[in-house]
Amino acid sequence: xxxxxxxxLSTTAPAPLRAQPGELITFDVNVRDPNRDAFTLSMHxxxxxxxxxxxxxxxxxxxxxxxxxxxxxxxxxxxxxxxFAFVGADAPCDRPQADSILVTIEVENHNAPPVLTTxxxxxxxxxxxxxxxxxxxxxxxxxxxxxxxxxxxxxxFRPQDVGAQxxxxxxxxxxxGTFRWVVPCPSASNLLYEFTFTAASTACDRxxxxxxxxxxxxxxxxxxxxxxxxxxxxPLRAQPGELVSFDLRATDPNNDLLSLSMAGIGFTAxxxxxxxxxxxTGNVQQGHFTWRVPCPQEGKSLYEFEFTxxxxxxxxxxxxxxxxxxxxxxxxxxxQLTSSLFAGSTTPLPLQQLPGSVLEAKIEGTDVDKNALVxxxxxxxxxxxxxxxxxxxxxxxxxxxxxxxxxxSCTVTAPHGYExxxxxxxxxxxxxxxxxxxxxxxxxxxxxxxxxxxxxxxxNDGLNDxxxxxxxxxxYCTQRFAGIKVxxxxxxxxxxxxxxxxxWDGSGLPGGVYFYLIEYSNQRQYKGYITxxx
Numbered sequence: 395x396x397x398x399x400x401x402x403l404s405t406t407a408p409a410p411l412r413a414q415p416g417e418l419i420t421f422d423v424n425v426r427d428p429n430r431d432a433f434t435l436s437m438h439x440x441x442x443x444x445x446x447x448x449x450x451x452x453x454x455x456x457x458x459x460x461x462x463x464x465x466x467x468x469x470x471x472x473x474x475x476x477x478f479a480f481v482g483a484d485a486p487c488d489r490p491q492a493d494s495i496l497v498t499i500e501v502e503n504h505n506a507p508p509v510l511t512t513x514x515x516x517x518x519x520x521x522x523x524x525x526x527x528x529x530x531x532x533x534x535x536x537x538x539x540x541x542x543x544x545x546x547x548x549x550x551f552r553p554q555d556v557g558a559q560x561x562x563x564x565x566x567x568x569x570x571g572t573f574r575w576v577v578p579c580p581s582a583s584n585l586l587y588e589f590t591f592t593a594a595s596t597a598c599d600r601x602x603x604x605x606x607x608x609x610x611x612x613x614x615x616x617x618x619x620x621x622x623x624x625x626x627x628x629p630l631r632a633q634p635g636e637l638v639s640f641d642l643r644a645t646d647p648n649n650d651l652l653s654l655s656m657a658g659i660g661f662t663a664x665x666x667x668x669x670x671x672x673x674x675t676g677n678v679q680q681g682h683f684t685w686r687v688p689c690p691q692e693g694k695s696l697y698e699f700e701f702t703x704x705x706x707x708x709x710x711x712x713x714x715x716x717x718x719x720x721x722x723x724x725x726x727x728x729x730q731l732t733s734s735l736f737a738g739s740t741t742p743l744p745l746q747q748l749p750g751s752v753l754e755a756k757i758e759g760t761d762v763d764k765n766a767l768v769x770x771x772x773x774x775x776x777x778x779x780x781x782x783x784x785x786x787x788x789x790x791x792x793x794x795x796x797x798x799x800x801x802x803s804c805t806v807t808a809p810h811g812y813e814x815x816x817x818x819x820x821x822x823x824x825x826x827x828x829x830x831x832x833x834x835x836x837x838x839x840x841x842x843x844x845x846x847x848x849x850x851x852x853x854n855d856g857l858n859d860x861x862x863x864x865x866x867x868x869x870y871c872t873q874r875f876a877g878i879k880v881x882x883x884x885x886x887x888x889x890x891x892x893x894x895x896x897x898w899d900g901s902g903l904p905g906g907v908y909f910y911l912i913e914y915s916n917q918r919q920y921k922g923y924i925t926x927x928x
Contacts, residue, residue: 399428400491401482403435407464407497414538415470415503416598423451423462423495425482430458433484437464440477440496447472451480464497470598472501506537507602510593514573519586519609523648524579524708528610532560532571534593539567542595546573549588549607558589569593577612579708585612617647618712621654621703623683629696629719632687634823635765638720642670642681644703651706652679659698659717668699679703683718689823690722697722728826729761731818735798736830744811746837749804749870757785757796759818759828764792766821771798774813774831781812783834794818802836804870811835849925852899860899861924866912869894874915880924881909900926 407421427433437444437451444451449466462480476499483492514520514530522528534542546553546560553560558575573589587610594603625640632638644652656663656670663670668685681701690697697720704713735745735755747753759767771778771785778784782803787796798814811833818828844867850858861880869875878896880889888908889898900908905926912920 398431398484398486398489398491401425401427401431401433401484401493403480403482403493403495405480405495405497409497410500411497412500412502413468414505414597415468415472415501417468419464419466419468419499421464421497423464423480424459425462425493426459427482427484429484429486431484431486433460433482435460435462436481436483437462438479438481440479442476444478447476449478466499468499468501470600473503475500505540505597505600505602508534508536508540508542508593508595508604510534510591510604510606512591512606512608514608519611521611521613522577523613524577525649526577528573528575528577530573532573532591532593532606534569534571534595534604536567536595538595538597540595540597542567542569542593544569544571545592545594547590547592549590551587553589556587560591575610580612582614582709585614586610587612614707614709616650616705616707616709616712618714619644619646619650619652619703619705621701621714621716623701623716623718625683625718628717629721631721631723633723633725633763634687634689636687637684638687639682639684640718642683642701642716644679644681644714646677646703646705648705648707649677652677653704653706654679654681655702655704656681656683657700657702659700661697663699666697670701685720687720687722690724695722695724696720724823725763726765726820726822726824726826727762729759729765729767729818729820729828731757731759731816731828731830733757733798733816733830735816735832744833744835746835747800747802748837748868749802751802753798753800753802753834755798757798757816759794761792761820763820763822765825766791767794768819768821769794769796770817770819771796772815772817774815776812778814781834783812783814800834804836844920846920846922846924848923849927850900851927852901853928860897861910862895862897863912864895866894867914867918867920873918876913876915878913879911881911883907883909 403425405421405423413419425435435453448469452463454461478497479494481492481494483490511533512530532544534544536542544562556578561572563570588607590605590607592603592605594601621642621644623640623642630638644654646652654672666688671682673680699718701716702713705711733755757769759769761767768789769787782801784799785796787794813831813833816830819825844865846863850861852859866875875894877890877892879887880898881887888903903926905928907923907925909923
């Protein structure tokens, strides 16, 4: 007879196996029969019904092997020792054989409560100011790895009504929370806020909690803002037309919002065209002052600008004032007007010019203060162009030049000459214009002294060898050189020429006295004698 072997059981259950109420217990029980006989797998509790406490065994058969899966959510009422018997049995030729395994589960009920900690400052109450962002972390942990939840309550108020927030990030056995509060502006009678934070975990429908109360006091004390400027030492000194600029910076120790304003002491800033532009960067208010200094009012040269920084807190606003004084100085020096036309005496003689000639002169104006200069010329009682005159100025900052030109003509003459007023104007608060008047006259050639020589020596020594008149009165208008005639003492003409540059050497004539006649086209005549001396 072939001997029959009993089924063989094995399990993945650890020993000892300890658990708590509410915990889920799972393990496998496997059975196989070496003789490949048919067999069964069963489970029962010793001293209790396995199904009555919620334990279950599911089975999966594969060939001559059965895999059983044990699953038990331990009831909250369970406590003590629970032994489960697993039996594998076969019945070959009506001779049953069996194998069994006992698994004991010790149920212990000692669940620990959660623990709640925070990173908030340990000095309580926490002191904050309106507008401040208060933030700290909370951590709820559970040693039994139970699920932890966090909650927040206010003592006598709802946290959401004052803008407080609590965010959560759950993980196995812990919950990380972040408290964030943008501190509002409360009434003066309600400055203390108590927040209670709770960490809760539940095991077998029994909740356990840990609480933490954090009082927060809102401080309404307000410090005044601070205002500075990079203007340097005051009073600043500036001249009319100069651009004065500097920067201002206003900050607030309480990080309150700020405003920046400007005013004049005894005048309005806008009336003198002073400007203040502003930019806001975070809690910093920046300003840029610019002022093109005008001519000061009569009797006033010191201008004080007042800059005010004002905060906007919950409580009483505070201000800070900064004054910058600007002293307008106007050490204006008179400009200088110079030209060859009026060099020397302050009352020069009239400038005479022959008809047909051109007079050109440079007029120059300079100013050590670098004020804008304007140079002009005008005829007194006449237009420059009508007298053949012109003036071309080139004006500028600190220097101006001009070219005066006169084409003297006998077609238009003034009996008493022409007076031209040259004027140099400066653009400044207290201008000191410079003026010079110059009289111009058309010179009459007849008034020119004419003294011809009365002897010449034609001896070819290179000195006074001929009779010539380089200083003849000039040709102008209707007066033109017509010719010269020379006569001997008996009235006989011995020489004549129509050229102004004539040259008579007395060739072939004896020494002695000869007479000449010079004629112009306007019947003007010059008579005299000349002696030939050998």
